[in-house]
Amino acid sequence: METLGYLIDGFGVALAPHNLMFALFGAFLGTLIGALPGLGPSNGVAILIPLAFTLGLAPETALIMLTSVYAGAMYGGRISSILLNIPGDEPAMMTCLDGYPMAKKGKAAEALAISAMASFMGSLIATVGLILVAPILADFALSFGPAEYFALFLLAFATLGGITGKNPMKTVVAACLGLMISTMGIDNTGVQRYTFGVLELYEGVDFIIAIVGLFAISELLFFIEDKAGGGKEKMTVNKLSLKWSDIRGIMPSSIRGGVLGFIAGVLPGAGASLGSFIGYTLEKKMVGKKGYFGEGDPRGVAGPEAGNNGASSGALVPMLTLGVPGSGTTAVLLALLISLNITPGPLMFTQNADIVWGVIAALLIGNFLLLVLNIPLVGIFVKLLSVPPMFLLPIVTMVAFVGIYSISNSAFDLYFMVAFGVAGYVLRKLEIPLVPIILGLLLGPEMEKNLRHAMDISSGDWTILWDSGLAIGLWVFAGLGLILPYIMGPLLRRRMASETKTVSEG
Amino acid sequence: MTFNDRIFGVLLIALAVAYGWGATQFPEPFGGSEGVGPETFPLLLSVVLALSSLYLIVRPDPDNAWPWSRTGAELLIAVAVLIVYTALLQPLGFILSTLLAVGTLCWRMGAPPVRAYVTGGVAGVVVFLIFNFALDLALPLGPLSVLEVN
Numbered sequence: 288m289e290t291l292g293y294l295i296d297g298f299g300v301a302l303a304p305h306n307l308m309f310a311l312f313g314a315f316l317g318t319l320i321g322a323l324p325g326l327g328p329s330n331g332v333a334i335l336i337p338l339a340f341t342l343g344l345a346p347e348t349a350l351i352m353l354t355s356v357y358a359g360a361m362y363g364g365r366i367s368s369i370l371l372n373i374p375g376d377e378p379a380m381m382t383c384l385d386g387y388p389m390a391k392k393g394k395a396a397e398a399l400a401i402s403a404m405a406s407f408m409g410s411l412i413a414t415v416g417l418i419l420v421a422p423i424l425a426d427f428a429l430s431f432g433p434a435e436y437f438a439l440f441l442l443a444f445a446t447l448g449g450i451t452g453k454n455p456m457k458t459v460v461a462a463c464l465g466l467m468i469s470t471m472g473i474d475n476t477g478v479q480r481y482t483f484g485v486l487e488l489y490e491g492v493d494f495i496i497a498i499v500g501l502f503a504i505s506e507l508l509f510f511i512e513d514k515a516g517g518g519k520e521k522m523t524v525n526k527l528s529l530k531w532s533d534i535r536g537i538m539p540s541s542i543r544g545g546v547l548g549f550i551a552g553v554l555p556g557a558g559a560s561l562g563s564f565i566g567y568t569l570e571k572k573m574v575g576k577k578g579y580f581g582e583g584d585p586r587g588v589a590g591p592e593a594g595n596n597g598a599s600s601g602a603l604v605p606m607l608t609l610g611v612p613g614s615g616t617t618a619v620l621l622a623l624l625i626s627l628n629i630t631p632g633p634l635m636f637t638q639n640a641d642i643v644w645g646v647i648a649a650l651l652i653g654n655f656l657l658l659v660l661n662i663p664l665v666g667i668f669v670k671l672l673s674v675p676p677m678f679l680l681p682i683v684t685m686v687a688f689v690g691i692y693s694i695s696n697s698a699f700d701l702y703f704m705v706a707f708g709v710a711g712y713v714l715r716k717l718e719i720p721l722v723p724i725i726l727g728l729l730l731g732p733e734m735e736k737n738l739r740h741a742m743d744i745s746s747g748d749w750t751i752l753w754d755s756g757l758a759i760g761l762w763v764f765a766g767l768g769l770i771l772p773y774i775m776g777p778l779l780r781r782r783m784a785s786e787t788k789t790v791s792e793g
Numbered sequence: 794m795t796f797n798d799r800i801f802g803v804l805l806i807a808l809a810v811a812y813g814w815g816a817t818q819f820p821e822p823f824g825g826s827e828g829v830g831p832e833t834f835p836l837l838l839s840v841v842l843a844l845s846s847l848y849l850i851v852r853p854d855p856d857n858a859w860p861w862s863r864t865g866a867e868l869l870i871a872v873a874v875l876i877v878y879t880a881l882l883q884p885l886g887f888i889l890s891t892l893l894a895v896g897t898l899c900w901r902m903g904a905p906p907v908r909a910y911v912t913g914g915v916a917g918v919v920v921f922l923i924f925n926f927a928l929d930l931a932l933p934l935g936p937l938s939v940l941e942v943n
Contacts, residue, residue, distance in 0.1 A: 467842070681898035686920070
């Protein structure tokens with residue numbers, strides 16, 4: 288009941304006219320970001336963070352806008368999967384399997400509409416799940432001491448690659464690099480660390496500069512290398528003719544997908560890719576021989592798309608309640624929270640209740656906005672999709688420059704951003720994942736603080752780190768997060784690969 | 794070929810050693826040493842990094858090819874453009890430097906030169922106007938400031 292009261296207050300925040308306006312703006316922008324080539328959700332949100340500061344937005348408004356962008360990007364990703372058979376990001380892969388065949392049969396508009404509805408259902412279910420689960424988890428997390436938090440951060444790093452991840456050791460390397468960068472600057476005992484006497488480094492490395500550099504600049508370099516500057520073929524979308532019975536037909540698939548996706552999103556290490564994969568395979572099993580999966584079965588579009596969106600809303604649960612993001616984009620949202628001086632974690636639900644519940648309400652409203660935006664406006668998004676990257680990416684890069692420049696008006700930050708971009712390119716070439724670096728940068732100070740607190744409590748006895756049952760449990764899961772990919776990874780990846788292959792051949 | 798990971802692993806171990814050595818050089822914090830000083834966490838990190846990079850050397854992944862010759866040169870050009878853009882942003886002003894930087898990038902990515910620089914110019918002017926008038930944030934104008942209406 289308490290939750291309901293908070294939620295109503297949250298609606299009060301989210302429905303304030305200017306917040307609603309920014310939610311709409313964010314939803315539109317997000318769909319664009321998701322649809323456009325070379326702009327993943329994390330990349331897009333990262334570039335928009337400095338702009339949110341320049342606009343001088345209130346914390347809840349900035350957060351509402353960027354969560355709408357986040358939700359919108361998940362909607363946008365499906366457009367290129369369906370029309371071009373090119374998944375915008377990994378979780379969208381499963382949508383290609385039946386979405387593209389539908390488009391080839393001249394049912395592109397139906398596929399887009401169905402996927403929009405499935406996305407809506409998935410997000411709706413997951414947001415309701417978030418409302419139910421988050422306060423419970425936040426209450427539980429209040430019992431965490433510094434040792435438990437330290438172990439929890441380790442768990443976050445260990446499971447970041449997911450059980451389908453390739454080489455967990457590279458995640459460890461990346462996390463170390465991020466944490467090392469986070470130790471630069473003056474620490475809280477007043478000692479200068481790794482500043483090399485450079486004044487600009489005294490306050491440490493601004494993670495927004497690092498994020499924008501690593502994502503946006505390295506993306507530009509990858510496009511140049513792949514010579515992917517040319518546009519894509521022109522696409523046409525037929526006129527929509529959707530019957531009520533069609534919508535009813537996909538509802539069970541959407542609901543199943545949404546529930547599964549939410550669970551996959553909340554659990555560490557599963558993530559949206561696994562969510563949409565399970566959503567698809569389950570749909571295939573449930574429908575059985577009556578379906579025609581791989582040849583444009585609408586249920587094969589609805590299941591994974593609902594799973595994908597459910598997982599992305601589910602991923603907000605650990606981010607909001609524990610301050611531990613489970614994906615790249617939620618890590619970027621965490622960066623926004625930290626720069627707004629809001630400490631994420633269980634206390635946020637009591638100290639910044641208006642913001643948390645405002646954001647959750649905005650997520651619900653954003654979903655309705657997105658559904659309304661997506662069905663009539665799909666033509667505009669399709670047109671924008673054919674903007675060739677050779678014009679788009681330089682402009683995006685320029686916007687990133689302006690955003691960073693507007694934070695501090697210093698050229699030093701821009702050079703730093705370019706350096707991060709080059710480093711990001713090299714690391715991606717070496718298949719070192721970038722998200723753990725970002726997470727390391729973000730969580731480093733908190734992690735060290737908790738280590739210090741734990742040590743102060745035990746007066747220097749390291750065993751405190753695994754002294755409670757809870758802490759041991761977290762350590763065990765962290766260990767599993769690193770070991771399981773070696774055992775399960777090849778198996779799961781092979782199954783996912785064969786699934787996509789048999790379908791695209793058949 | 795598995796050189797990439799091995800070379801990178803060696804570099805990382807060097808980094809881990811340098812970083813760890815750096816941590817031992819921190820001055821003692823004011824008020825005497827504690828259980829966990831400023832050097833403890835960095836030392837922990839350097840050990841973990843050294844061990845995981847050792848793993849990269851022992852069990853490397855297959856290489857991704859590096860772009861040499863033409864493509865590599867294009868990449869260097871792009872990075873150079875970004876650096877020059879940063880350097881020129883203040884002296885040349887936002888609009889002119891954006892015209893040059895975005896134009897050159899579009900052109901090198903395959904757009905016809907005229908359209909590329911027109912895109913750069915239009916993008917520069919539009920973003921400048923948005924920032925200066927809608928967002929009230931002054932971007933440098935450079936030599937174009939003679940056009941400014943007071």
